[in-house]
Amino acid sequence: MQAFTQHTGTVLPMDRSNVDTDAIIPKQYLKSIRRSGFGPFLFDDWRYLDAGDLDTPVESRRLNPEFELNDARYAGASVLLARKNFGCGSSREHAVWALENYGIRCVMAPSFADIFFNNCFKNGVLPIVLEEKVIDALFEEVRDGAQLTIDLPAQTINTPSGQNIAFDIDAGRKARLVQGLDDIGLTLERADVIRAFENKHRQSQPWLFAE
Incomplete structure (x- = not known):
C-alpha cells in the first residue's frame, strides 16, 4: 500500500450529498477478479453519456461534458471534496479501489458511510472529516481547480488562501497510512x-x- 505523508494535489469539488458506492463504481464492474483497472470506470454513469461494461472500450464512449470529472480545470485531480454521507450504499471495496486507481489520495467530507470509511484506510486513501462550514468554505476556494496540501503527520490542510485547517484522525490508522501498511x-x-x-x-x- 502506498504510504501517505504529505500530498499536494488538485481538488475535484463534487457538490453532492449521499454519493453511494454504486455511483462511485457501478455493479457491472464488480465481475472483475482484479483489484486494479477500475480508474476509467470511476463515477461511470455520470462520467459517460453511453452505457458501459467491462467489454466496452472506454475510448469508444462519449464523455459527459457537464460532469465535474471531465472539466479541464480538474484534470489529474487527486483530492476529492464532497458533501455528507459520502460512500453510502453497498459495502463494495471496489469503490475505494476505483478512487485509488484513478489517483484520488484523499477524500474530504462532513461525514462518510462507516464501511467505506474503513475501506479507505485499508487501501491508502485518506478520508478526512471536516465540519460543514469548513467544507462550504473549501468549495468556494477550489472551484477553479486550486490545489491543497495535506500533511498527515501534522494533521493539517493548507488551503490556497494560506489557511491551515486541522483535522482529527485515529492514531493507529494514521500510523498505518504514514507507514503504508x-x-x-x-x-x-x-x-x-x-x-x-x-x-x-x-x-x-x-x-x-x-x-
Whole structure:
C-alpha cells in the first residue's frame, strides 16, 4: 500500500450529498477478479453519456461534458471534496479501489458511510472529516481547480488562501497510512512471531503435519 505523508494535489469539488458506492463504481464492474483497472470506470454513469461494461472500450464512449470529472480545470485531480454521507450504499471495496486507481489520495467530507470509511484506510486513501462550514468554505476556494496540501503527520490542510485547517484522525490508522501498511503489511510486521509459533506448533503436534 502506498504510504501517505504529505500530498499536494488538485481538488475535484463534487457538490453532492449521499454519493453511494454504486455511483462511485457501478455493479457491472464488480465481475472483475482484479483489484486494479477500475480508474476509467470511476463515477461511470455520470462520467459517460453511453452505457458501459467491462467489454466496452472506454475510448469508444462519449464523455459527459457537464460532469465535474471531465472539466479541464480538474484534470489529474487527486483530492476529492464532497458533501455528507459520502460512500453510502453497498459495502463494495471496489469503490475505494476505483478512487485509488484513478489517483484520488484523499477524500474530504462532513461525514462518510462507516464501511467505506474503513475501506479507505485499508487501501491508502485518506478520508478526512471536516465540519460543514469548513467544507462550504473549501468549495468556494477550489472551484477553479486550486490545489491543497495535506500533511498527515501534522494533521493539517493548507488551503490556497494560506489557511491551515486541522483535522482529527485515529492514531493507529494514521500510523498505518504514514507507514503504508495495509492489513497484510501489518500482519507481516509480526512475521518472526508467526514463524516461531508455527515451528513450535509443528514440533508439539507433528501428527497434524504428516504427509
